[in-house]
Amino acid sequence: MRRPTFVAGLTLAVALVGSSCGGAASPPPLGPDKVIYVPEPSVGPFVVVAVDNHFHDIHPVDQTQISQTRAFIVKNEGNNLHNFTVVGTTISADIEPGTQLAWARMGDYLKPGSYTVFCKYHVYLGMTGDFIVTP
Numbered sequence: 001m002r003r004p005t006f007v008a009g010l011t012l013a014v015a016l017v018g019s020s021c022g023g024a025a026s027p028p029p030l031g032p033d034k035v036i037y038v039p040e041p042s043v044g045p046f047v048v049v050a051v052d053n054h055f056h057d058i059h060p061v062d063q064t065q066i067s068q069t070r071a072f073i074v075k076n077e078g079n080n081l082h083n084f085t086v087v088g089t090t091i092s093a094d095i096e097p098g099t100q101l102a103w104a105r106m107g108d109y110l111k112p113g114s115y116t117v118f119c120k121y122h123v124y125l126g127m128t129g130d131f132i133v134t135p
C-alpha cells in the first residue's frame with residue numbers, strides 16, 4: 001500500500017511544479033520504447049521481444065538455447081512494423097506493432113540447429129539475432 005501512496009504524492013508534486021510555472025501545460029515528451037528486462041524462464045513459451053529496432057532475448061553473444069519442444073513467441077512491443085526472417089529457411093513473417101508471432105512448438109518450424117534471424121526492415125540497423133534450437 002505504500003507504493004501507490006508514493007506515486008500519488010509524486011504525481012501531486014509534479015502537478016504543483018507544473019502549475020507554478022504559469023505557462024500552458026505541454027504534453028510529456030515521447031520517450032523511447034519502454035524495455036523491461038525479465039530473465040527468460042526455462043519453462044513455458046520462449047518469448048523474444050522486438051522493440052527499438054532490436055531483438056531482445058536472442059543476442060548473438062548469448063548463444064541462447066531453445067528446446068524444440070517449447071512454444072516460441074516473438075512480440076512486437078514497439079511502434080514500428082518488424083519482421084522475423086530466419087536465414088536459410090522460407091520463414092519471413094511481418095509482425096505489426098502490438099502483435100506477435102506465436103509458434104506452439106518450435107520444432108514444428110525449426111529443427112535442432114543454429115539459426116540467424118533478422119528483421120528485413122531494420123537489418124541495416126543491426127536488428128538481428130541468433131539462437132540454437134536443441135532437441
Ligand SMILES: [Cu+2]
Nearest residue numbers: 082083119122
Ligand atoms: Cu524491425
